[in-house]
Amino acid sequence: MKSATIQLETLVCPSCMQKIESALKSLDGVDQDTVKVLFNSSKAKLDFDEDKVSIDEIEDSIKR
Numbered sequence: 001m002k003s004a005t006i007q008l009e010t011l012v013c014p015s016c017m018q019k020i021e022s023a024l025k026s027l028d029g030v031d032q033d034t035v036k037v038l039f040n041s042s043k044a045k046l047d048f049d050e051d052k053v054s055i056d057e058i059e060d061s062i063k064r
Helices: 014-025 055-063
Strands: 002-007 036-038 043-048
Touching (some): 014 036, 014 043, 043 055
Antiparallel strands (some): 002 043, 036 043
16 A cells, blocks of 8 residues: 545635545545545545556546
8 A cells, every 4th residue: 555645726615625535435446544635735645555546547536
């Protein structure tokens, strides 16, 4: 497992935070228990298995 902290664009509402968190948790290879989207600092923190999902795929999921 690898840990990542991803800087997000400024989050403007809690709904956006929840959507990003749900999208990350749905990715195969992401440890759902470690996903945290921090509203005040606009960061996402998570652990993931590099053999199942890449950081690029994680970032693409956030952008969608």
